[in-house]
Amino acid sequence: MSPSKVSTISWDSFHNTVDGQARNSKSKHRGINPATGEELWEVPIGNQQDIDDAVKSAQNAFETWSQTPLEKRKDTITKFRDHYMSFADELIDLMCQETGKPRQFATYEVKGAAGFFDHHLALDIPEERIEDDEKVLLTRFTPLGVVGAICPWNFPIILCLGKVIPALLTGNTIIVKPSPYTPYTTLKIVELAQEIFAPGVVQAVGGDDKLGPMLTTHPGVAKISFTGSIATGKKVMAAASGTLKRVTLELGGNDASIVLPDVDIKKVAPELVMGAFQNSGQVCVATKRIYIHEDIYDEMLKEMVNFTKTIKVGDPSSGSLLGPIQNKMQYEKVKTFFEDSKSHGYKFAVGEPEVSRSKGYFVQPTIIDNPPNDSRIIQEEPFGPIVPTQPWSDEEEVIKRANNTNAGLGACVWGKDVERAERIGKRLQAGSVFVNSWEKPTPQAIFGGHKESGIGGEWGTEGLKSYCNAHVLHTYKSNCNIYVSASPAHAAKDCGECDTGRYHRTQHTWLISVEPHKHHMPFVPQHKLEPTHFSANWKDDGYHVHTHSTGGVIGTILVKEGAKGDVEHIQQVLQAALKPTPANTSSNQTPDDENDRWVKKGLHALQTDKITDTFDLAEFMTFAHGANRLDSDAPARIAYPGLHKDHKEKSSKHHFWLTYPTKAPNGAEPGSRTYGGLM
Ligand code: NAD
Numbered sequence: 192m193s194p195s196k197v198s199t200i201s202w203d204s205f206h207n208t209v210d211g212q213a214r215n216s217k218s219k220h221r222g223i224n225p226a227t228g229e230e231l232w233e234v235p236i237g238n239q240q241d242i243d244d245a246v247k248s249a250q251n252a253f254e255t256w257s258q259t260p261l262e263k264r265k266d267t268i269t270k271f272r273d274h275y276m277s278f279a280d281e282l283i284d285l286m287c288q289e290t291g292k293p294r295q296f297a298t299y300e301v302k303g304a305a306g307f308f309d310h311h312l313a314l315d316i317p318e319e320r321i322e323d324d325e326k327v328l329l330t331r332f333t334p335l336g337v338v339g340a341i342c343p344w345n346f347p348i349i350l351c352l353g354k355v356i357p358a359l360l361t362g363n364t365i366i367v368k369p370s371p372y373t374p375y376t377t378l379k380i381v382e383l384a385q386e387i388f389a390p391g392v393v394q395a396v397g398g399d400d401k402l403g404p405m406l407t408t409h410p411g412v413a414k415i416s417f418t419g420s421i422a423t424g425k426k427v428m429a430a431a432s433g434t435l436k437r438v439t440l441e442l443g444g445n446d447a448s449i450v451l452p453d454v455d456i457k458k459v460a461p462e463l464v465m466g467a468f469q470n471s472g473q474v475c476v477a478t479k480r481i482y483i484h485e486d487i488y489d490e491m492l493k494e495m496v497n498f499t500k501t502i503k504v505g506d507p508s509s510g511s512l513l514g515p516i517q518n519k520m521q522y523e524k525v526k527t528f529f530e531d532s533k534s535h536g537y538k539f540a541v542g543e544p545e546v547s548r549s550k551g552y553f554v555q556p557t558i559i560d561n562p563p564n565d566s567r568i569i570q571e572e573p574f575g576p577i578v579p580t581q582p583w584s585d586e587e588e589v590i591k592r593a594n595n596t597n598a599g600l601g602a603c604v605w606g607k608d609v610e611r612a613e614r615i616g617k618r619l620q621a622g623s624v625f626v627n628s629w630e631k632p633t634p635q636a637i638f639g640g641h642k643e644s645g646i647g648g649e650w651g652t653e654g655l656k657s658y659c660n661a662h663v664l665h666t667y668k669s670n671c672n673i674y675v676s677a678s679p680a681h682a683a684k685d686c687g688e689c690d691t692g693r694y695h696r697t698q699h700t701w702l703i704s705v706e707p708h709k710h711h712m713p714f715v716p717q718h719k720l721e722p723t724h725f726s727a728n729w730k731d732d733g734y735h736v737h738t739h740s741t742g743g744v745i746g747t748i749l750v751k752e753g754a755k756g757d758v759e760h761i762q763q764v765l766q767a768a769l770k771p772t773p774a775n776t777s778s779n780q781t782p783d784d785e786n787d788r789w790v791k792k793g794l795h796a797l798q799t800d801k802i803t804d805t806f807d808l809a810e811f812m813t814f815a816h817g818a819n820r821l822d823s824d825a826p827a828r829i830a831y832p833g834l835h836k837d838h839k840e841k842s843s844k845h846h847f848w849l850t851y852p853t854k855a856p857n858g859a860e861p862g863s864r865t866y867g868g869l870m
Pocket of ligand 1: 341342343345350368369370371399400403404407418419420421422423426427440441442443444474475476572574600640644
């Protein structure tokens, strides 16, 4: 332990963690070091009570953790990252023992997890805002609750933290169930997490395969994130259906690698081999079928064989490139692919038909040269260091061959002609396709399978959503339309057609009308739609502001459609701005000037309060003056929306139609008319 570390962790005893406490059990089991066949430490076998307690604790912790602001959650996860990294050396040692991985790859996995932290910590939980005139739609992604993480044995740290980090970031709490074959690093990481997180936020219950179904059927678990085989994935999905849990299933693959004729053979051959044999083939996205163009088939195979012969297989500290198969069950399964290939007489380009006995579960990397399409080695995922190659000549045909599988996790295309390689890549039915690289999943992008390789995916921004419910807030606006109208002083006197009595306009009158947006009134508001009008009437002592809720306003300009704010608020703003003023306005001002001042003041208040922001006051004033002087000889200066005296057509003494010469902001087509007039 480095001197800076403050921890009570012991590295030779292991326990489950429930509600922040170590949890042991009478039943124990032991993992096996696959490089030596020796038994490792005892670990408890969790039971239903442990799962029930863990779920209860996770539900309690969810109450607080889900409400903790994202930035604070990130701070806590960052502390966890740093704490985890300070134990990298101990974790590398442990991983070498539980998986048998060569030390450099154990190091890569342990330290590579920092990249998973860092990438996720830089993400924000997506949010989407759509606004139209009527409403705002806010789509947020909120945590699901308690997540059950069921993990496999091939990458016990990455595939565990690859679930823990996004689940916690999005506000969920999580219970991890490690594979019975590789419980050690997971139990220690979760133990370390207890020094950072509140009890119940991250827990681990390991044991045997009975625990999986306890999680998948538990009514208190909201989601299962499962990584494992297709066969178990189907069981998980069936079990989760009883409580309609969300599931993410990361399952097996049967990745095809297509090699175009223009590749640099010497350069690509070792890459193809590593794509197939990385982690001794125990990678869901390892290359599992290699299709080489017939023009270069023999030469490429020869180079691959040569490189494969240089690969050293051995225990973690031997400087080997490949370690053992992780467990006996898988070792026996991989051997059946050798037996099957041998019994059918397939050609072993490199490797022996008999897997030689060793202390550990070691298997030499093996290439099967051109087995038939219906062979087991083509059809199934061996999950070990044995891979078939086949030649191809026709692009369409090889794409069909590559896609002819129930799996769809990954695929590769190799070629100097990148355009062609990408074109082929786009047609491969797989969640992640790699061009000129073997399969290297990254936390930067969602990782998930097509077809039977899985449901959903994890990592990347999209992956965050898999730990969330979509939550849409539809907020309808109580916005308004704001109109301003103008009446000249003399109009009220002789208008026989209007209910002038209601307004008693004996002076120049200006109106600002605020209308509930839902009315969607065009240009001229109609009677009886309950708008709220504000009028300022000139009296001897100045302008007085009134509100009234009925009545029509004619000769009106729409200042702002869908103004922000509700009627009441706008009313308050206007009333504050338009208090009756003493008749002290400078004596040389004409009533028209007073009108202008009044309206400017009112509209300025609306702008200041950000209720309306787009109208052009000068333009409005021009219009208003023009409307005001409709039947005077003064030159019409109507400017909005392009209305002009020339476009006025009187229908009666005080009423007229206004014709739009161009498309108007209210949607009116050129040539359409709207009613205007003076009262
Ligand atoms: P597995 O399916 O046997 O086991 C995975 C996990 O499921 C283990 O923790 C196991 O205890 C648990 N489990 C077993 N029975 C269960 C049940 N009925 N309900 C719930 N959980 C149950 O897989 P494995 O052998 O550990 O892993 C190898 C497989 O995983 C390969 O097929 C490989 O391709 C796949 N894999 C996929 C990905 C991916 O991301 N797509 C990654 C790694 C491995």
